[in-house]
Amino acid sequence: MADLIIENLTIKYGGVTAVENLSINVPSGEFLTLLGPSGCGKSTTLFAVAGLNHATSGIIRVGDRILFNGDSKAAVPPERRNIGLVFQSYALWPHKTVADNLAFPLILRKMGKSERDERIKEALGLVEMLPYAERYPFELSGGQQQRVALARALVYRPPLLLLDEPLSNLDAKLRERARVWLRELQERLKVTTVYVTHDQSEALAVSDRIAVMSMGRMRQLGSPREIYETPADSFVADFIGSSNFLGARMIESGADHALVELGDGTRLTTAPGRAAADGSLVVAVRPERISVATAEGPNTLRAKVEQKVYLGSVWQYVVRSGPVEFRIQTTFEIDAPEVLLHIPADACALFSEKPVGN
Amino acid sequence: MTDLTDAGAGRPAFDRSRLIFWGVSLLTVVLVFGPILPIFIQAFLDKPLYDADAGFTLGNFGRLFSEPGVGRIFLNTLYFGALTMAVAQVFGAVMAVLVGRTNLPGRRWMGEVFIWPLFVSNLVIAFGWFTMYGPSGFITLASRTYLGGAPWNLYSVTGMGIVAGLSQAPLTYLMCLAAVTKADPQLEDAARSAGAGPFRALWSVTIPMIRPAMIYSAVLNFVIGIEMLAIPLLFGGPSGIQTVTTFLYDKGINAAVRPEYGIVGAAAILLLIVVALLVWLQGRLMQGAGRFVTVRGKASRPSTLDLGPWKWAAFAFVFGFVLLTILSIFGGIFLRSVVTFLTPLIPIWKVLTTGNFELVLSSETYVRSIVNSVVVSVVGAAIGTFFIVVIALIARRSEFRFRRPLEYVALFPRALPGIIAGLGFFYAVIWMPGLDAIRGTIFVLILAFVVRYIPVGFGAIAPALAQIGEELDRGARISGADWWTTVTRIILPILKPALFSCYALLFIHFFKEYVTAAFLYQPGSEIIGTTMLQLVAQGDNGPVSALATIQVIITALFVFLARRLLGAKIYG
Numbered sequence: 001m002a003d004l005i006i007e008n009l010t011i012k013y014g015g016v017t018a019v020e021n022l023s024i025n026v027p028s029g030e031f032l033t034l035l036g037p038s039g040c041g042k043s044t045t046l047f048a049v050a051g052l053n054h055a056t057s058g059i060i061r062v063g064d065r066i067l068f069n070g071d072s073k074a075a076v077p078p079e080r081r082n083i084g085l086v087f088q089s090y091a092l093w094p095h096k097t098v099a100d101n102l103a104f105p106l107i108l109r110k111m112g113k114s115e116r117d118e119r120i121k122e123a124l125g126l127v128e129m130l131p132y133a134e135r136y137p138f139e140l141s142g143g144q145q146q147r148v149a150l151a152r153a154l155v156y157r158p159p160l161l162l163l164d165e166p167l168s169n170l171d172a173k174l175r176e177r178a179r180v181w182l183r184e185l186q187e188r189l190k191v192t193t194v195y196v197t198h199d200q201s202e203a204l205a206v207s208d209r210i211a212v213m214s215m216g217r218m219r220q221l222g223s224p225r226e227i228y229e230t231p232a233d234s235f236v237a238d239f240i241g242s243s244n245f246l247g248a249r250m251i252e253s254g255a256d257h258a259l260v261e262l263g264d265g266t267r268l269t270t271a272p273g274r275a276a277a278d279g280s281l282v283v284a285v286r287p288e289r290i291s292v293a294t295a296e297g298p299n300t301l302r303a304k305v306e307q308k309v310y311l312g313s314v315w316q317y318v319v320r321s322g323p324v325e326f327r328i329q330t331t332f333e334i335d336a337p338e339v340l341l342h343i344p345a346d347a348c349a350l351f352s353e354k355p356v357g358n
Numbered sequence: 359m360t361d362l363t364d365a366g367a368g369r370p371a372f373d374r375s376r377l378i379f380w381g382v383s384l385l386t387v388v389l390v391f392g393p394i395l396p397i398f399i400q401a402f403l404d405k406p407l408y409d410a411d412a413g414f415t416l417g418n419f420g421r422l423f424s425e426p427g428v429g430r431i432f433l434n435t436l437y438f439g440a441l442t443m444a445v446a447q448v449f450g451a452v453m454a455v456l457v458g459r460t461n462l463p464g465r466r467w468m469g470e471v472f473i474w475p476l477f478v479s480n481l482v483i484a485f486g487w488f489t490m491y492g493p494s495g496f497i498t499l500a501s502r503t504y505l506g507g508a509p510w511n512l513y514s515v516t517g518m519g520i521v522a523g524l525s526q527a528p529l530t531y532l533m534c535l536a537a538v539t540k541a542d543p544q545l546e547d548a549a550r551s552a553g554a555g556p557f558r559a560l561w562s563v564t565i566p567m568i569r570p571a572m573i574y575s576a577v578l579n580f581v582i583g584i585e586m587l588a589i590p591l592l593f594g595g596p597s598g599i600q601t602v603t604t605f606l607y608d609k610g611i612n613a614a615v616r617p618e619y620g621i622v623g624a625a626a627i628l629l630l631i632v633v634a635l636l637v638w639l640q641g642r643l644m645q646g647a648g649r650f651v652t653v654r655g656k657a658s659r660p661s662t663l664d665l666g667p668w669k670w671a672a673f674a675f676v677f678g679f680v681l682l683t684i685l686s687i688f689g690g691i692f693l694r695s696v697v698t699f700l701t702p703l704i705p706i707w708k709v710l711t712t713g714n715f716e717l718v719l720s721s722e723t724y725v726r727s728i729v730n731s732v733v734v735s736v737v738g739a740a741i742g743t744f745f746i747v748v749i750a751l752i753a754r755r756s757e758f759r760f761r762r763p764l765e766y767v768a769l770f771p772r773a774l775p776g777i778i779a780g781l782g783f784f785y786a787v788i789w790m791p792g793l794d795a796i797r798g799t800i801f802v803l804i805l806a807f808v809v810r811y812i813p814v815g816f817g818a819i820a821p822a823l824a825q826i827g828e829e830l831d832r833g834a835r836i837s838g839a840d841w842w843t844t845v846t847r848i849i850l851p852i853l854k855p856a857l858f859s860c861y862a863l864l865f866i867h868f869f870k871e872y873v874t875a876a877f878l879y880q881p882g883s884e885i886i887g888t889t890m891l892q893l894v895a896q897g898d899n900g901p902v903s904a905l906a907t908i909q910v911i912i913t914a915l916f917v918f919l920a921r922r923l924l925g926a927k928i929y930g
Contacts, residue, residue, distance in 0.1 A: 091829035
């Protein structure tokens with residue numbers, strides 16, 4: 001076990017900067033997820049740690065061992081890094097049986113036959129694939145292949161495990177089971193793990209900490225709860241879960257609260273935050289935090305129900321109050337054309353600008 | 359279960375991957391440019407290359423152009439090449455559509471017969487045409503006797519061009535066939551539901567998609583035409599018609615009395631430049647061919663068009679073509695090999711003989727040329743396959759800094775006509791000190807053949823390599839394997855079918871080769887092709903036909919075995 005340290009990592013391809021000045025410290029045994037939309041640089045970062053990409057500058061270290069140093073242009077080739085990596089496509093070698101797939105890295109490490117067999121048995125046992133040792137990859141289901149790929153990455157006991165969207169090729173039900181199982185296994189082995197995904201619910205479910213990335217930069221690093229409840233900026237608020245972004249104007253900015261005015265004239269007391277130079281801002285509020293109120297009071301407003309969608313476990317509505325349009329979620333059906341809503345102050349986060357591309 | 363004491367795989371004492379990258383690249387550059395350099399130098403020297411007194415001159419080009427009839431020779435070459443291309447394209451494309459997409463009766467076996475000519479050299483084909491359609495050929499005489507005339511004359515540039523075109527049609531056919539049968543059937547279905555009839559859908563949607571195949575094979579056939587030796591030599595020789603290749607051949611080999619290396623060098627350079635330009639043009643024309651690439655999800659075949667009553671007319675056309683230009687040619691060669699004298703005027707059984715084969719098998723030289731051909735093909739194809747696959751792996755699956763340039767250099771021999779490759783190796787072997795040891799051995803033949811056919815082998819391996827996901831390499835690297843271990847333990851085993859196909863293709867090309875060897879062989883290192891070339895020049899048609907028959911039989915056996923035992927894909 002070892003910690004992974006990434007310092008000021010920058011990766012450029014020609015004129016394009018894929019990753020910019022990224023610094024993350026992953027303590028030994030932690031499960032860290034790199035989360036972001038496609039093209040945000042998360043896989044690029046992961047493959048740079050594996051040595052399969054060339055970083056431009058910065059430092060990558062596992063424990064005391066420097067794997068990449070941009071200053072001295074020193075890069076350890078991937079085969080010397082001793083890192084476990086599970087690919088999105090699993091990358092099981094089709095001409096080798098499951099056992100031979102696991103044996104290959106051990107043979108490369110010049111391990112004797114008896115010790116090798118022991119390790120293979122142990123690793124296959126961990127992923128509950130022992131009965132399939134003599135099968136070929138094409139004879140396995142997607143879920144089974146995924147387990148074998150994980151066993152192959154663990155069989156040589158690397159101090160660091162990298163996972164590149166390992167569950168994305170599984171169907172939805174299996175994916176949910178697999179992530180619970182994956183997390184349990186990681187906790188048991190206490191192997192430092194970096195996990196890449198674009199699926200926020202997966203990230204929230206498995207991670208100790210999440211690094212949200214966008215356009216090559218890290219936007220926020222924190223526990224799943226911090227990321228979800230106190231997003232650092234409007235991008236994170238938008239990407240994690242779903243948020244309404246309501247245009248507003250700052251009326252009063254205090255140390256523990258703020259008072260803003262929406263486009264329809266409604267005044268809301270919110271958590272503190274900063275507005276842009278001209279006093280404009282956006283209020284981010286999640287649809288499920290808005291509730292139907294029984295009586296007028298602070299932070300309430302009347303809105304017309306414009307659209308109604310039944311989603312099974314909840315109802316979702318698009319409602320409008322003057323120029324302000326937003327979504328709400330309820331567990332019951334609303335029949336009235338108009339509804340009185342309450343937006344709690346602690347459900348509102350203030351940002352000076354809207355998320356890009358929204 | 360994790361611990362730090364487990365370091366990665368043991369590091370080799372030196373970085374062998376880099377050694378392989380550089381070694382193979384260097385070897386490729388030397389092998390590809392080695393034979394071209396001496397030709398270039400020779401073109402600007404006033405004396406032979408090996409003469410220490412030789413000095414720089416531009417006079418060779420002047421002398422070449424003042425040579426009587428040189429203008430004629432260049433015109434002949436261009437006309438011959440253009441006619442070859444035109445005839446091959448028209449017949450090849452029509453056959454591909456008829457065989458690939460219609461309910462033509464007998465299309466399966468006729469489609470199979472159609473690619474036979476690709477397995478044998480155009481020397482054999484030319485000899486077959488000569489036997490059947492020459493001035494005293496079997497069909498010519500039969501036509502004169504029974505129909506009162508034979509309105510063809512092979513001994514003209516037009517006649518030569520038509521023969522060459524008909525014998526190159528299979529190449530066009532093969533490329534267009536792939537395009538019409540692999541087209542996404544949904545595209546035609548979409549046209550059908552938009553209101554097009556079945557013929558209209560084929561004509562407006564699928565036929566335009568064979569354009570890249572047409573352009574590619576058109577340039578290829580033009581190049582093959584202008585660098586072809588056998589047909590101009592056999593048919594042009596007697597009537598004094600020359601093309602650039604026969605000029606090079608005559609001046610280079612036959613003019614022993616007055617060796618004119620300077621002129622030969624100058625003419626070779628011009629031919630090389632023209633061919634290189636054409637290959638470059640081909641690359642330019644193929645750019646943007648992506649819009650013709652159809653994406654296929656499922657392995658489905660486009661529907662077959664019902665020709666209705668026209669199918670018998672189509673059958674007559676295709677069968678006539680197969681009968682007159684393929685079956686009769688092969689039949690003529692076989693027939694000629696078992697008679698003393700082939701003519702429709704004397705019943706065959708009166709002239710039957712085993713004499714031709716006895717003559718071939720009792721002659722030490724002829725037997726040796728057969729043995730040499732087999733050895734060159736068996737061993738050469740193995741060496742070639744290994745060399746080419748390593749080049750392909752470096753070019754496509756390594757981090758070597760110069761992998762792109764390596765691929766360009768390796769594919770350059772596409773622009774290297776066989777006669778020039780042969781001439782170049784011939785010069786290089788005399789010129790480079792130390793190479794005298796391999797002069798006139800089959801080793802130099804293997805070397806020259808391998809270089810000439812790197813692009814053929816590369817073409818068999820590269821697409822298969824592209825099918826293997828890069829994560830398989832990456833998975834091996836991260837598991838602790840260096841580059842060489844990765845490609846040998848992971849990639850090569852998966853690539854096995856493509857390696858067999860590459861081997862089979864190289865074997866066939868080496869076995870039928872004659873042009874490249876024409877300047878390189880010496881008594882002791884003859885191959886079937888060079889021996890036949892010699893015998894044809896002497897007019898010894900009996901042993902030629904026997905040798906050709908033996909060559910065809912061995913090839914057929916090899917193709918059969920390679921397909922059955924190795925599952926090799928040879929031409930579809």
